Amino acid sequence: MNKAITDGIVFMPPAFENGLAAWSSGDGTPGSDTYAGAADAAYVPADADFGGCLELRKTDNVQRLRYMGQTPILPGCYLQVRARVKAISGNLPSVRIAGWAGGAGGNHLAGVVETGPSVALSSYGDVVEVTAIVGTGRRSGVDMPWGTSALYGHFGLDLTGPNGGIVRIDDIEITDVTGAFLRDMIGVVDVRDFGAVGDGTTDDSAAFEAADTAANGRRVLVPQGTYRLAQTTSIVSEIEFVGTVTMPVDAMLLLTKNFDLPTYIEAFGDEQIAFRKAFQALLNNSDHESLDMGGRKIGLTYPVDMQAAVPNRNSYSTRRIIRNGQIDALDSPHWNTTVVTSQASYDPNDSRKLKNVANAANILVGSHVSGNGVGREIYVREVNVAAQEVTLNAPLYDAAGAQNYTFRHFKCMLDFSGFDSLSKFGMEGIEFQCNSRASGIRVAQRGSGFSLTNCFVSRPKDRGITSMGGGCQGMLIDTCQFLSAEEGETVPNRSSIAINANANDVKLRHCRATRFRHFAVLSGANNLVLGNHFFQGDEIENGTRTAGIIIIGTYTSSTIAENYVDNCHIEWTNEHDNFPDFVNGFSFSAMSITDNIFLSGEVAQWFSYIVVRPFGAGHFLNGLSVTGNKFRSINGYIDRAERLDTSFGAMNFDRFADIHYEGNTYHGVVKQAANPLRLRHAQNTAAQVWTVDTDGELPFDAEARGIDAITTLGPLRGPGGAVKFATPYVQLQQGPNQRQVRANWPEALQGEIQVLVRVDK
Known part of the structure; x- marks a missing residue:
């Protein structure tokens, strides 16, 4: 790079033979005194060493020589000012390159270095060369770093030391030496050339953006150092990080050409910080719909509060995806479940509230709730400390009055619950390595269209994907594997659940799950559970088996089809009803269980594949289709494939309606039900x-x-x-x-x- 060649910029000042009116004895600005006609200066046309040169007698403490012309200072451009000097007679002075820094409006730019290294003249007649390099960036070898506010300079030299001596000065040269600062002479723009300091304290945001603007198709280089970016910084050019950056939580680094997690890891030097900042950029950069993890595996030592990473947004509804990587829960006390036990009262007429809650301030939003009369997958949606109230995601079926409740806040690797609403967000091709330490994902409080595709959720401690509210509306779980941390436990001792959802329209398709307590607990309506394989057995003869799929709700309008239901069962219940007795409505309605493979081995004879578990009196089946299924028990017969669990309520057989139960096959089943x-x-x-x-x-x-x-x-x-x-x-x-x-x-x-x-x- 040489601006004199590429852009035709003239840096070289005129020779002294062209007249001394172009040379000032002051700072070189318009109106300052020149050496034209000065008694202490003369042009010497024929010097043995220099040819034509300027002879100057030192009469001031700092004898200045400045070119009156404005030499431009360009971002990324470095100029070398060179002078050859020799002493003729009298006292021997010292000499240095010097300049005057000009900014906008012709104003002097204060606070910058305006002199180069000083060299003492030690003898007469010996030629001494002095040089200094000036430019915008603070780089090694730059004597006068002026920053990006400098627009031009008046350059020359200073004579210092004792007065009275006479020196001769050859024509002063100013040349573009930017090439000395470029790596391999390729298309690179260095942020230091635009004023970046890299000391970890100075705000280098403007320098980064100035370098990006100047790049014009070239690559921006961030060399060794720690660069503080105190403001949101946008880079549209390709960028390479050798050094690292630091930023406040609310400041964003928006990379357009290199929007991928590996670049953010290089930028921040810390995987966890880089992941948060990349996610922040994903939700604030309209140029990208997805964040590619680049196949990287990142280790987490604490749950990532995804909303806290994007403090400028409480809701988001534009499609965004994170894909292609691994997230690993490392050993850390931050994964420990927070457990709080508090007394509270419950009124079924205010069905989603716990009141008079002791220690309400200690209860975390998203906590799982357990207690007498509390159904499965009840969570805390809100906590009102002042009113001592806790809002729940669903009613309790038999908890009227006061009692102690236990609140367990599971720690999730990625926690989206801080978002009031998050829609159309997904993860693709990610492995969540929970390592029996952490849960996987907690979805937002509200929103629709959350998706997980081609992902692994491996060994979650408590939950794979969990919802505490309505952020699971229309959730799409496709072609994922859920691998339990409790494979070695007997079925009754397992507690982990792969998936829970509260809202409607969940699509759970073509997944595989191993030995959880439950594969999925779905308490909304209009669900599609299609083509999954989930198995939950153990090695105990005549052992207990838990539900693989739990559908909570009466009118469910759901389809469970073409699944491989292995050593577990499908349960349909209404345990989230605050007044569980049937009064009006459709009761247990609109369920289709079709073309599934049901298999069990070495189970108790009373085990069944389809279990209806009513809470309260008077309920009935009103629209159930069980067709085309294959029921098989090996290593022992079971009594029947379907049964009623009357532990909490009986069915009203007189109101059964619209039951289609046909086309099923039975092997190892005593009672082979059909209707008709x-x-x-x-x-x-x-x-x-x-x-x-x-x-x-x-x-x-x-x-x-x-x-x-x-x-x-x-x-x-x-x-x-x-x-x-x-x-x-x-x-x-x-x-x-x-x-x-x-x-x-x-x-x-x-x-x-x-x-x-x-x-x-």
């Missing part, structure tokens, strides 16, 4: 009333409330063996448990019939 249920009844002795027993093979061992058809198989015969033609009338819900139907004939007959019996009408 096809039964054959052979009446070997003539009787007028034939009793047909469903024998527990109606779904959920429910009552026989309807018949689709009765077909005679072969002739009906009377007592004498004569063939009879007769039609019966039917009585439903017969027998002690109303599981039988009766065919009433006009006379005593014997024969065989086929009956299609229903649990609904």
Whole structure:
């Protein structure tokens, strides 16, 4: 780089032979005295060493010689000022290169170094060369760093020391030596050339942006040093960090050409800080929709409060993705669960509030709540310390009055709960290595469209993905693996859950989960659970099995299809109802369980694959489709594939409606339920009333409330063996448990019939 060549800029001052009016005895500014006609200065046309030169008698303490012309100072450009001097007679002075720094408006730029190194003349007739380099940047070898505020200079030299001596001065030269400061003479712009100091204290923000502006397609270099950027700094050029930067939390580093995590790690020198600053830029830079981790693995020693990393935003709803890397929970006490036990009172009429909460200030938002009458996956959404109130994500089913509650705040590697709302945010191709120390992700309080795609959540301590509020609305979990930290534990001793959600429209698709207590707890409606494989067994014979999928809510309008449900079951419950008894509405409605593989081994005989667990009285099934499933128990039969858990409430069989339970296959299952249920009844002795027993093979061992058809198989015969033609009338819900139907004939007959019996009408 040489501006004299590339841009035609003239740096060299005129020779002395052109006249001394261009040379000042002052600072060189307009109006200052010149050496033209001065008694102590003369042009010497023929000197043995110099040719034409200036002869000058030293008469002032600092004898100045300054070119009257304005030599431009350009960012990134370095000038060498050179002079050759020899003493002729009299006292021997010292000599140094010097200049006057000019800024905007012709004003003097104070506070900068305006002189170079001083050299003493020690003999007569010997030529001494003095030089100094001036430029905008504070770089090694630069004698006069003037910064980016300098626009021009008046250059020359000073004679110091005793007066009376006579010296001769060759023509002063000013040349562009910027090439000496460039690495390998490539297209690089160094931030130091634009005033960056790199001392960790000086604000270098303006210097960075000035270098970026000047780059014009070249690469910006941040050399060794620590550069403080006190202001938000935007860089649109390619940038290389050898040194590092520091920034306040609220100041942003916005990189356009190098927007990837490896560059931010190089910039900040700390993986955790770099990740937060890169995420901050992701939500504040419209030029990029995703942050590429570049395959890097970063170690975390504490939970990352994602909202605190972006203090200028409490909500965000533009699509953003973090992809392609690993996040590792390192050994640290910051992952320890915060546990608080407090007494509080609960009123079912104010169903999402705990009141009179002792030690409310110690309870953290997002804490998991447990206590008598508290359903699964109840969390703290808000804490009002002044009112001593805690707001919950869902009601409690049986907790009226005062009692002690336990609040556990699980520590998540990435915690988005500080966002009031976060929508259309996702993670792709990330492995969360929780290492049994941390949970994975806590989603925002509100928002929609959070997604996790092609990710691994490995060994979470408590939760893989957890929601304390409505930030899971429309959540998309696709092609992910959830690997439990509790594989070595027996099923009853496990407590971790891969996924929980409270809001509607969750899509959970093509995932794999191993040996959690539960794979997913979904308490919203309109969920799609498709094509997943989740298994939760252990090595205990006749062992307990927990639910893989828990659907919480009555009208759920959800589909569970084409999953591999391995040594666990699907549970449907209403434990988040503050008044669980059925009063009005649809009750347990709109559920489709279709084309799944259900497999279990070495389980207790009472184990079932589909469990409905009502809380409160009067509930019923009103729209259930269980079709095309494959039920298989190995190493021991189970009684039935589906059952009711009546621990907290019984079903009203008289109101079952719209039950489709057909096309399923059974192996190792005693009672093979169907609706309609096809039964054959052979009446070997003539009787007028034939009793047909469903024998527990109606779904959920429910009552026989309807018949689709009765077909005679072969002739009906009377007592004498004569063939009879007769039609019966039917009585439903017969027998002690109303599981039988009766065919009433006009006379005593014997024969065989086929009956299609229903649990609904």
